[in-house]
Amino acid sequence: MSVCFYYKPLFLYLFCIALIIPRTSSSNRDVVVLLRVKNNGLQDPNGQLNDWQQSAPNAPCNWTGIGCDNKTNDVVSIEMASFGLSGYFPADFCRIQTLRVLDLSDNLLNGTVLPEALTVCSHLQFLNLSSNLFVGELPELQTQLVNLTTFDLSLNNFTGEIPASYGSHFPNLQVLRLLSNFINGSIPEFLSNLTELTRLEIADNNFGPSPLPANIGRLTKLENLWFPSSNIIGSIPESIGNLVSLKTLDLSDNSLTGKIPESIGGLIAAEKIELYSNQLSGEIPDTFSNLTSLHFFDASQNNLAGKIPETLTGLALKSLNLNDNNLEDEIPSNLALNQNLYQLKLFNNRLSGNLPVKLGMNSGLEEFDVSGNFLEGPLPPNLCFNKTLDRLILFNNSFSGPIPESYGDCSSLTYVRIFDNELSGNVPSSLWSLPGLTMFELRDNKLEGTIPGTVSKARNLTALLISGNRFSGQLPEGICDLVQLQNMDISSNRFSGELPWCITKLNKLLEFDVQENAFTGVIPSTVAGWTDLTGLNLSGNQFFGTIPPELGSLPDLTYLDLSGNLLSGEIPLDLSKLKLSKFNLSNNRLQGRVPSAFDNEIFVSSLIGNPDLCSPDLKPLPSCSKRRAVSLILVGILSSLSAILLVSFLWLLIKSKKLNVFGGRGKKSWKMTAFQRFWFNEDDIVAFLSQDNLIAAGGSGQVYRVILKNGQIVAVKRLWDAKRGPESEEVFQSEVETLGRIRHACIVKLLFSCSGDNFRILVYEYMENGSLGDVLHGEKGGVLLDWPRRFKIAIGAAQGLAYLHHDCVPGIVHRDVKSNNILLDEEFRPKVADFGLAKTLHKNMDEGGQLMSQVAGSYGYIAPEYAYTLKITEKSDVYSFGVVLLELITGKRPIDPSFGENKDIVKWVTEVALSSAEQPVANGSVSISDSADYLDQLIDPRMNPSTSDLEEIKLLLNVALKCISSLPMNRPSMRRVTELLKDNSRARSK
Incomplete structure (x- = not known):
């Protein structure tokens, strides 16, 4: 200021005075505009704008969300992201001519954005309206927005096609984000005219099938091309290789066909390339040597064939995903030299040969999955060299030899699946006891040895699946400490001795399978804690003693197989409480009379091989001696009563016009299938399919509540007549085929089906509380x-x-x-x-x-x-x-x-x-x-x-x-x- 007062000319004096006097007039105008918008258009339920007061010091520059030029105090930015604002688009903000940045993202603004509003905002450089509730068609551009560099309308409800004006009225646009709307039409070619773009993101819309713009390569400044799930068809254009600034290319989850173009090697700045979930075919081009910045490459779930190119595996990749293709030949050995690789997923291909022996030695592998190939030879000993490996998945190959001892020192492991190989020898003792393990699956190999007592340290284990091997010895009591265990399958091995009595402490068990071993002793009776158990298979062992009646108290048990043992005594009546889908007590030493609940032809195969079991009527089981005399006396009486009951029932059916419910044909034309144990037949059901018992009706038929003679309640779905169309038959067949093979505690049980030419019923367990x-x-x-x-x-x-x-x-x-x-x-x-x-x-x-x-x-x-x-x-x-x-x-x-x-x-x-x-x-x-x-x-x-x-x-x-x-x-x-x-x-x- 001393320089100003040194000179005396009047004009210079006035100029200096202007520099030191605040420019209040423009600030006042800005205050008026801002308060008008706040009071007339916006709703601010969270009170974010409470400090917008005209009397506030240095208004409006100290207001929340307002940014001013430090020298002139002009408002240059309005940033109100995530304020919870609602109302219509406040275009009047743009009346402030000095405004350059307007960010209203992540609010609840609604209504349409009119073309006139964008015209008013033509002086903006940054406009972000993302994550709001705007509707209507994308706004047209009525004038060139020469200043705008960022335009973000993503995560709204905009519809219509991308206007043609977007290709000509954004001469300096750098960021265009329209993703996650309801935009339709095709992906327009004119987007390639926006040559200043650095980010182009239009994914997750309702585009019709359309190709990528053929001239996409014109966008040489583009850094992010984000087009996943955009319904793209056709091939990747050769011009893609001209995108020399591109860092992220995401074309995943589309319907691209043809080959990956050779020109992809021109993406010299690329850090991530995502091509997964398409229909790309042919070989992966061997042109990646110049992509020295590439860290992530995912071309999984395509139809790619041929070799994995060495120029790709020689890069400093962090993640390489090529799973679910038809790739073949060996895995390039230079992959083992990578110092950055933490994720390698090559599963479900046709790869062969040995794994590179040094794989894992130079990088911190975390996820390694090569399952479903034709790989062979020994397992690489250094996969967990850096103690970071979390998931080890090698199943369905032909690996041989022992499991390396070093795997037992891999404390980071949580998930191990190495089944269906030809591995042999002992499992490293410390591998059984890794504290982080949740899944341990080694089934169908040639492994041997015993389970060490230190298995008790694997306290997070939920699945222990080691069937189909040559393991032997007794089960250690330490296995009872695996309190999170849900699925234990040790079947088809050479285990012996008695089951530890503490095994029943594993109260989260869903399935327990020890079939085809040499276990002996009695079956533990303290099973009350197995409340979640759905399947128990102890078959093919040498268990003796009686069947514990306590098994009948397990609420979810649907699969019980005790066949092929040395069990004796009578079948406990308590087992009648179970709702079993599979039940097998055959080939034991059981004796006495078959309980009435199992005295049914559908259980014959489950009972044979017990010479001392008897039944009044069930063949080929011998008849119980006490029953024979009584049955001779009563046979005539029962025959007479049966005839009388049959005639009476037929008369009632004719009387009530229910005889034709099966299409007027005899039972020989009905197809009946039982899926569960039950005590009724089709006649018990049909008589109750009346309006009084109707509880629901839907598109496929009507549902009835039926109380059977024994007091059991079932739900009966009668499907609509097939004359209504083929859908009725499709629904029936789908239910029968699906539920007929499903056994799970959380899926409704199908008990019985019956069908005729024009009649179809399905009988289910009844669910008391409805839907x-x-x-x-x-x-x-x-x-x-x-x-x-x-x-x-x-x-x-x-x-x-x-x-x-x-x-x-x-x-x-x-x-x-x-x-x-x-x-x-x-x-x-x-x-x-x-x-x-x-x-x-x-x-x-x-x-x-x-x-x-x-x-x-x-x-x-x-x-x-x-x-x-x-x-x-x-x-x-x-x-x-x-x-x-x-x-x-x-x-x-x-x-x-x-x-x-x-x-x-x-x-x-x-x-x-x-x-x-x-x-x-x-x-x-x-x-x-x-x-x-x-x-x-x-x-x-x-x-x-x-x-x-x-x-x-x-x-x-x-x-x-x-x-x-x-x-x-x-x-x-x-x-x-x-x-x-x-x-x-x-x-x-x-």
Whole structure:
């Protein structure tokens, strides 16, 4: 300032004065604009803008969300992301001519964005409206937005095609993000005109089948090309190699065909290339030598063939995923020199030869999966050299020799599957006792030796599967310390001695199989703790003594095989309490009369080989001597009574016009199949299919509640007449074929089926409390379901679906998962039901799913990709299950008027969750914040959750949001869902 006062000319004096006087006029204008928008257009329920007061010091530059130029005090930025604001797009903010940045992302703004609004905002450099509720077509551009460098409309509800003006009116645009909307049409070629772009992200929309722009290579400044799940067809254009600045290329989960172009070697800046889940074929080009920055390469789930190129494996990759292709020949040895590799997934190919011996020595491998190939030779000893290996998966190969001793020192291991190889020798003693192990599967090898007592240290083990080997010796008592164990299969080995009595302490066991060994001693009677056990197989051993009656008290036991032992005594009457799908006591030394519950032809094969068992009528078992005399006296009486009863029954049927219910034909035309043990026949059922017993009706038929003569209650589904179309027969066959081979505690049991030309009935176990939908939304009004009970229902239903997807061979997709198809027994334990739409998952699904002729399912539950591609995968069921979880939390139906126009439960919950999300993710999923204020808007008001319940509800909501992700690839598997829910349950118990 001293320089100014040194000179005296008037004009210079005035100029200096102007420099020191604040420019208040422009600030005042900005204050007026900002307050007008706040008071007239925006709703601020969280009070984020409370400090917007005209009288505040240095207004508006000290206001929340406002940024000013340090020299001029002009407003240059308005940043109000995640403020919880609602209302229409506040275009009047753009009346501030000095404004350069406008960020309104992650709010609840709605309505349309008019072309005129963008014209008003033409001086902006940065405009972010992502993660809001905007609707309508993408706004046209009426003038060139020469200043705009970032334009983000992602995660909204915009529709229509990408306007042609976007290709000509953004001359300096660097970031264009339109992902996760409902944009349709094709991916336009004119996007290649935006030559200043560094990020182009338009994935997860409703595009029709369209190719990548042929001239995409013109975008030489592009750093991120993000097009997953964009319905792209055709081949990858050769011009892709011109993207010399590209760091991330994601074309995953599309329908690309043809070869990976040789020009891909021109992506010299690439760090990540994602090409998985397409239909690419041919060989992988050997042109990667210049991609020195590439760390992630995933071309899995394609039809690629030929060798793995050495120029690819010679890079400093962190992750290489080439699984589920047709690749062959040996794994290049230079892969072992990589110092960065932590994930290698090459499973389900045709690879052969030996694994590189130094694999793992130079890098911290964490996940290694080469299962399902033709690999042979010894296992590399250095896979866990850096003590980081977590998952070791080698099954279905021809590896031979011993398991390296070094694997026993791999304390980081949690998941080991090495089954179906030719491994021999002893398992390293310390490998049995790794404390982090959860899965240990060595079955079907030639391994030998004993299980050491130190196995007790593997306290997190949930599955011990070592069948089909040559293990011997006694089971150590240390195995009783594996308190998390759920599945134990040590069958077809050479174990001997007695079972440790403490084995019954493993109260989480679901399946216990020791068949085909040389065990002896008596069967432990202290089995009351096996409350979750569904399968027990002790066959083919040398157990003696009597069958413990306590087995009859196990509530979920459906599979019991004690055949081929030395058991004696009578069959305990307590076993009659079990609802068994498989039952075998054959080839023992049992004696006495067969209990009436098993005195049925369907159990003959389960009882033979016991010379001293007798039955009054069951052949070839000998007749019981006490029964013979009585039966001779009563045979005439019973014959007469039978004739009288038969004539009377036929007369009643004719009288009530029910004789024609089977199409007017005799029983010889009926096809009857029994799937479970029961005490009734078709005549006992038909007489009760009346209106008085009708409890439900749906698209496939009617359901009746029938009380049998012995007091048992069953549910009978009578399918609609086949004359209504082929769907009736398809539904019937699907239910019979699916449920006929399923045995699981969380899936409803099919007892009996009967069909004629125009008549089909299915008889199920009766579920006392109806469906989950009835309880939540029907007359019972949800009052019977507190939160702990709802949470248990969620876990049980998840277990049932996980069984269908992962444990059935082939897997099964339900296709109609909904609350009405989850039934509840008298203790509100859930069972998945109604398999009329179920389909098996074929192993070869080259196009990302099985193509259906039409959409099937229930409105509000159908996954979005199924609705417009007609392709089903198990992820379709995962989406539907996510909707069920939302029903359990909210108590609302999937479609409810309270959500607002054109909204379902998914959209409504997502909007509420987004309002408190820590960060919206580009794929449409949401991470929930620690604040639970928003839960009040979601939780069923009929519940009164405790503090611990609220934490559990929040965790369950996070699982639900993962399930309803708009991208199928981002949904967890049902097995993972089950793990997440159980983790929540364990966290609660702690």
